[in-house]
Amino acid sequence: MKRIGVLTSGGDSPGMNAAIRAVVRKAIFHKLEVYGVYYGYAGLISGHIEKLEIGSVGDIIHRGGTMLYTARCEEFKTLEGQLKAIEQLKKLGIEALVVIGGDGSFQGAKKLTEHGFPCIGVPGTIDNDIPGTDFTIGFDTALNTIIQAIDKIRDTATSHERTYVIEVMGRNAGDLALWSGLADGAETILIPEENYEMSDVIARLQRGHARGKKHSIIVVAEGVGSGMDIGKQIQEQTSFETRVTVLGHIQRGGSPTASDRVLASRLGSKAVELLLDGQAGKMVGIQGNILVSHDIDEALAKKHLIDQDMYQLSKELSI
Known part of the structure; x- marks a missing residue:
């Protein structure tokens, strides 16, 4: 193997640049040429591909977002689009591809591998919803962004004696809500993996109010539903002054934490090692602080699971 490519796809996440840097420099260390694919699978089809050198990835490890940019691409979901992408890679003599992204990105890597083009997936998404790792x-950085926001909201919630509903990202996974809610002492955490009754939420708020509690924080994962709707129901059923904050895309940006920088560097490097070892159709991950790899098929077939012990603990500590 002499040439590999690297692309980022789907939603951006802090640490993607660190992963790109690791792929490029690990590959060059092993005497490989590296090509960056700009704008994800869309750029792959259009041929927006450039050779990357050591200096190309200098001064990016601390930057959020992705220097290769990212885009959605409906055309790549078709067989014709996938074959166009492979043709563009072959024109440049690129023999394998590292794909950094979430489950949709992994689906693309899986398709290319099925067509005989080797790919390795690196899990990059703030949602933390990829089985096998x-x-x-990006998860740790987004989590810390949420925690900082809730800390500030708690200050004003205390000053005004209000109930605050905070909607966080995560798509259909509740990790961001669960971890931030536990870290910030939220009274209630609503996640898509667990059913809830509004009557239970109301009862918990009323019990707190009865013992003299002046404010409450409720963290809602976007996969549960609208934070605005939940806030409206609370206001109507309790008469407690309630405010809603939807944190939105602020959670995706920012300089990656040390944890994300190190994780990205390790995973990006591991991806290159797998390609050098002749492996394809794999994803890299970390389990128990040990780097692992799994078939992408296997990872995509599994369902993301929440940490039930942590969820139970959050309820026990918020009595």
């Missing part, structure tokens, strides 16, 4: 690149 304890953590995905």
Whole structure:
């Protein structure tokens, strides 16, 4: 193997640049040429591909987002689009591809591998919803962004004696809500993996109010539903002054934490090692602080699971 490519796809996440840097420099260390694919699978089809050198990835490890940019691409979901992408890679003599992204990105890597083009997936998404790895690149940074926001909201919640509903990202996974809610002492955490009754939420708020509690924080994962709707129901059923904050895309940006930088560097490097070892159709991950690899098929077939012990603990500590 002499040439490999690297691309980022789907939603950006802090630490993607660190992963790109690791792929490029690990590959060059092993005498490989590296090509960056700009704008994800869309750029792969259009041929927006450039050779990357050591200096190309200098001064990016601390930057959020992705220097290769990212884009959605409906055309790549078709057989014709996939074959166009492979043709573009073959024109440049690129023999394998590292794909950094979430489950949609992994689906693309899986398709290319099925067509005979070797790919390795690196899990980069703030949602932390990829089976086969304890953590995905960007989760820790997004989590800390949420915690900082809730800390500030708690100050004003205390001053005004209000109930605050905070909607966080995560798509259909509740990790961001669960971890931030536990870290910030939220009274209630609503996640898509667990059913809830609004009557239970109301009862918990009323019990707190009865013992003299002046404010409450409720963290809602976006996969549960609208934080605005939940806030409206609370206001109507309790008469407690309630405010809603939807944190939105602020959670995706920012300089990656040390944890995400190190994780991205390790996973990006591991991806290159797998390609050098002749492996394809794999994803890299970390479990128990040990780097692992799994078939992408296997990872995509599994369902993301929440840490039930942590969820139970959050309820026990918020009595």
